[in-house]
Amino acid sequence: MLKVNSIHVFYGNIHAIKDVSFYVNEGEIVTLIGANGAGKSTILKTISGLIRPAVGTIEFLGESIVNLSPHKIVRKRLAHCPEGRRLFLQMSVKENLEMGAYTRDENDIEADMADVYQRFPILEERRNQLAASLSGGEQQMLAMGRAMMAKPSLLMLDEPSMGLAPILVEQIFDLIVELNEAGTTILLVEQNAQMALSIADRGYVLETGSIVTTGSCADLLNDERLKKAYLGG
Template identity: 70%
Template sequence: MEPILKVDNINVYYGSIHAIKGVSFEVNQGEIVTLIGANGAGKSTTLNTVAGLLHSKTGSITFLGENLGHLPCHKTVSKGLALVPEGRRVFLQMSVQENLEMGAYTKPGSGVAADLEHVYELFPRLKERMRQTAGTLSGGEQQMLAMGRALMSHPKLLMLDEPSMGLAPILVEQIFDIIRSLHKAGTTILLVEQNAQAALSVADRGYVLETGKVVTTGTGAELLASPIIKKAYLGG
């Protein structure tokens, strides 16, 4: 089966700093694939490159058989890629509903009401707060809003960058329950996450990044059971 996303030998620089060094990985239809690693390993940079926010000097990024090349970020959304960025980045002065409607800007207007209803079913808390300004929401609610906004574009691949960052343990659990239910409903997910234990427990497969390189790959279960991974990332 042809992977939905194939990243082949990308090299990304910040000025003279070589941040991503020959990274390759793939994501198949219906999978959750996670990139784990320490702070500064290159996880978010990799995700931002796939999303079109950064560009690679070499290699290729192929999505649904099409080479994304140097396609800008807003064009990748219309291709079916949606990124929930690190730090959530919701529109703080706008209402919950207005934020969600912004997520549907690539879609025809007729289906937006049904899409809103679907997001409100997934995130009942957002429905309760639909008229509230996003800046008054808690961190967990803002994370739900950022995920809901991305889902409004009907992504063929949902990319999540550190969805548990800064959240209380009970909210982390809720966010990962939502990731599981999205996966069960058929959403393909590429997950970047500092919380390796949580990420590997939901992932079909994982890639471990160290200083901009992929050093290990395996199924979520294999990586969870690996003594090296346990010692480095799981406090084992």
């Protein structure tokens, strides 16, 4: 479904991503794990078009998307839920959800909004409040809700568990699994490797801009080296 072929990304003189290739099949949950600064977020930004790779190709559903602007890539139903939630804080909860569905016909989104509200009743309660007034956890729910409103076929999530209480992390990961079961393919970037590997099908491990290991999650969870570096064992 998504095919990234030997991309290189530079920030000025810094060679941030070095020859990274990976793929995501339809229906999978694939995770990119690695330490802070390994280049995980940069890869997602490159796929969604916010950053252009210097070299390399990116194909989505058999089409090259590497030269498309971000707003055109979203229209191919490839959504990116960025790191740090990045909500529109000066807009209401409802408006944030509407922005999530920006590419869709306004008449079709009622049911999906109801679905988000049903999953996160607190958002319905606060639908007319500014997103800035929500707590950190509620903001993450809203960020997930906003991503759901896009009805993507491939959803890229960047650190959805960041800064959340364990109970909320659990809830967010349950939601990811549910979305996947409902047919959304997921590309998940996480620092919480344990959690990510527990729900994903396959994983890629990044170190300073390169993929160092890949495999099924079961294999990665048993990898001695990985255990030491990321899994706290």
